Amino acid sequence: MPLSLLSPLPLLHSFSPTKSTVSRIRATQSRLRLSVVKATSEKGSSGNVPEDDPSFNPFGFVTDNPSSRSAIQLPESPAEDGNVGQMLYRTEDKGREFGSTIKAGKLRWFVRETGSKESRRGTVVFLHGAPTQSFSYRTVMSEMSEFGFHCYAPDWIGFGFSDKPQPGYGFNYTEKEYHEAFDKLLDTLEIKSPFFLVVQGFLVGSYGLTWALKNPSKVEKIAILNTPLTVSSPVPGLFKQLRIPLFGEFTCQNAILAERFIEGGSPYVLKNEKADVYRLPYLSSGGPGFALLETAKKINFGDTLGQIANGFSSGSWDKPTLMAWGIADKYLSQSIAEEFEKQNPQNVKLQLIEGAGHLPQEDWPEKVVAALRSFF
Structure with a gap:
C-alpha cells in the first residue's frame, strides 16, 4: 500500500x-x-x-x-x-451524505442538499476550498436544515465526487470557467432569489468570493470561514509545491495530501473514517490530483487577493458579511481577519471561534452553526 x-x-x-x-x-x-x-x-x-x-x-x-x-x-x-483495491472497496460508499449527481451544462456536479425549497428561512449555499470537498459541511448543513434553512453544498468541478475533466477538453480550471460553471449550477438548481453564501478555503474558496463580488445582487448575506482575504495572506507550502515544474506533478498524486493539509491547519487529528473520505477521490484516480495541480497553476494569487481586499472594502461592498474565524488556523492568522474587518467595519463583522483551525466546519461544526444561525 x-x-x-x-x-x-x-x-x-x-x-x-x-x-x-x-x-x-x-x-x-x-x-x-x-x-x-x-x-x-x-x-x-x-x-x-x-x-x-x-x-x-x-x-x-x-x-x-x-x-x-x-x-x-x-x-x-x-x-x-x-492493497489500494481493498481500501477503495472499504471506503467507496463513504462520504456521500445528502448527496446526488446533477448535470449543469456539460458538467456533472456532486451536490449535497438538506432541507426543502419551501424552507421558511431561505437558501444557504456552502462552498469549500482546495484541496478538500463539500463533505466538510455535512454536519453544519444537516443542523442548519433543522432550523429551517434549505442548504446546498456542491463539490467544485475537479474536487470530491464532481467531474474532473482533463485540462484542454472542456474545462481549463480558470477563475472565469469556475464562475461560469457555478452560474450554470445555480440555474439548474433553480436558485433565483438572493441566497446566503458561505465560503471557506484556498483557490476555489477564493473564487467563491470573487464570484460574489461580480454578482452582489444574487447574495443576501455572506459568511466567510477561514479564507485568504488580504494581499498579505500567506500561500501554504502545498500550493507552492504544485507550481514547481515536475515536482508539482509528483506532489499532486500524493493520495493523502487532502487529509494532510487539513491536519496541517488544525489543532486536531482526523479520525480515520473522516480521513478515508478526503483520501478517496485521490485514491480512485489521478484526475483529482491533476485538477488540483491545474487550478494551482492557473490562479494569480496576488491578483485574486487584491480583488477580494478591494472588492469588500468600504464604499465597494454593502452586503452584511460575517467572518466566523477559527483562531487556531496554522495557515491564516487571526490578524488577517482583523485587517479585513478594518477595511469595512460598517458591513463586515468578525466572530472568533475558539478551538477551531483552518476548517472550522470540520473542527467544531456546532460553533459554526451557532454563528450562522445568529447572523442569517
Missing part, C-alpha cells in the same frame, strides 16, 4: 505483496525515514531552511501526518488489507 499511495501510475487492485516484497518495502521505508530525519537535521543546523518549515520536503508525508500513518504502514497480514 505505501508504494501505491506514493505512485502516480495506475494501481492494480489485485496486487497482494509477498513476504519478501513486504520485507524489502519495510527496509526501504526505514531508509527513507532515516534519510528524511537526517536531511531535516542538516537543514536546520545549517541555518538555510528553518526546522519548522516542511514545505519542500517531498517525503514529509511519510512521517508527519498522524491520521495517515495507518494507511502508510504495511499491516502484519498484507493479504487481508494490503
Whole structure:
C-alpha cells in the first residue's frame, strides 16, 4: 500500500505483496525515514531552511501526518488489507451524505442538499476550498436544515465526487470557467432569489468570493470561514509545491495530501473514517490530483487577493458579511481577519471561534452553526 499511495501510475487492485516484497518495502521505508530525519537535521543546523518549515520536503508525508500513518504502514497480514483495491472497496460508499449527481451544462456536479425549497428561512449555499470537498459541511448543513434553512453544498468541478475533466477538453480550471460553471449550477438548481453564501478555503474558496463580488445582487448575506482575504495572506507550502515544474506533478498524486493539509491547519487529528473520505477521490484516480495541480497553476494569487481586499472594502461592498474565524488556523492568522474587518467595519463583522483551525466546519461544526444561525 505505501508504494501505491506514493505512485502516480495506475494501481492494480489485485496486487497482494509477498513476504519478501513486504520485507524489502519495510527496509526501504526505514531508509527513507532515516534519510528524511537526517536531511531535516542538516537543514536546520545549517541555518538555510528553518526546522519548522516542511514545505519542500517531498517525503514529509511519510512521517508527519498522524491520521495517515495507518494507511502508510504495511499491516502484519498484507493479504487481508494490503492493497489500494481493498481500501477503495472499504471506503467507496463513504462520504456521500445528502448527496446526488446533477448535470449543469456539460458538467456533472456532486451536490449535497438538506432541507426543502419551501424552507421558511431561505437558501444557504456552502462552498469549500482546495484541496478538500463539500463533505466538510455535512454536519453544519444537516443542523442548519433543522432550523429551517434549505442548504446546498456542491463539490467544485475537479474536487470530491464532481467531474474532473482533463485540462484542454472542456474545462481549463480558470477563475472565469469556475464562475461560469457555478452560474450554470445555480440555474439548474433553480436558485433565483438572493441566497446566503458561505465560503471557506484556498483557490476555489477564493473564487467563491470573487464570484460574489461580480454578482452582489444574487447574495443576501455572506459568511466567510477561514479564507485568504488580504494581499498579505500567506500561500501554504502545498500550493507552492504544485507550481514547481515536475515536482508539482509528483506532489499532486500524493493520495493523502487532502487529509494532510487539513491536519496541517488544525489543532486536531482526523479520525480515520473522516480521513478515508478526503483520501478517496485521490485514491480512485489521478484526475483529482491533476485538477488540483491545474487550478494551482492557473490562479494569480496576488491578483485574486487584491480583488477580494478591494472588492469588500468600504464604499465597494454593502452586503452584511460575517467572518466566523477559527483562531487556531496554522495557515491564516487571526490578524488577517482583523485587517479585513478594518477595511469595512460598517458591513463586515468578525466572530472568533475558539478551538477551531483552518476548517472550522470540520473542527467544531456546532460553533459554526451557532454563528450562522445568529447572523442569517
